[in-house]
Amino acid sequence: MGAANSETANGPVAILVDDNAEVRDSLEELLSSVGIDSISFSSAQEVLNTKLPGRPGCIVLDVRMPGMSGMDLQQILAAKGILTPIVFLTGHGDIPMSVEAMKAGAHDFLTKPVRDQTFLDAVSAAIEADAARRAASAVAQKNLALYETLTPREREVLRFVVSGAMNKQIAFDLGISEITVKLHRSNMMKKMNARSVSHLFNVCQSLPADIQCQLKMASAAGKAVAESAARAHFA
Structure with a gap:
């Protein structure tokens, strides 16, 4: 297994999985030339026996290797919830194999020999996709933590606010005063760090x-409340 370059220890990393040492060395050198760190494995089982780095990256994976194949490793990683993008690089690929790999979630499928720039473009695109996924996941976790600070009543108000219901409509449906709705709404917006209703929706x-x-269920309920209020207004 190759060691990570210390200069880019916090940067993106390409995980190379190929049983050919010459191929691994060549790819490591190429990636290093553009500042991308790399870690090498000679088999799929080595990858499973190792804790992968928790930073943006991609897995460059051969298809045919002694023991477990690259396609098998792809399935196992997916089952484990490891979402690091995979770029297949193989000398034994064909169209049906590439279609199968892409359907299973591979980011790209390249065949050897491959142009250096084509390889680097594929790796860079996969790393960018992984960085975006990780950023989105971090935002989702943060927003979930904010949501969990809401009281049950604030969650009810939230549901109606994102459905487009007005304070009077919310008060009618929940059986509380409009002033109380405004208080819960204000507290909810502050806890969710929402600057506006559109921001809250996002x-x-x-x-x-x-x-x-x-x-979504609340959205349907909110529409029903609005229709009921309209009928009462024109009755």
Whole structure:
């Protein structure tokens, strides 16, 4: 297994998995020339036996290797929830194999020999995608932590606010005064660090699917409340 370069220990990293030592050395040198750190493994099993670095990166993976194949490793990593993008680099690829790999979530599929720039472009694109995914995940975790600080009543108000309901409509549906709604709404907006309703809506879009499902249900309820209030107004 190759060691990480100390100068870029906090930067992006390419994890090279190939049973050919010459290929690994060549790729390490190429990546180093553009400032990308690399860690090498000679087998898929070595990858599974090692804790991968927690920084943006990608896995450059051969398909045919002694023991576990690259395609098998791809499936195992996915089952483990390891979402680091995979760039396949193989001398034994064909169209059906590339289609299968891409359907399983591979970021790219390259065949040897490959132009240096083509390889570097694929690795760079995969690293950028991983960095974006990690950033989005960090924001989602932060927003979930904010949501969890809300009281049950503030969560109810949140659901109606993102559905577009007015304070009077929320008060009617929840059976509380409009002044109380305004208080809960103000506290909720502060806890969610939301500058406006549109900002609050964007924040909620990063929340887990089950919470977003509740918000959609509330949206339907909010429309029903609005329709009821309109009918009462013109009655």
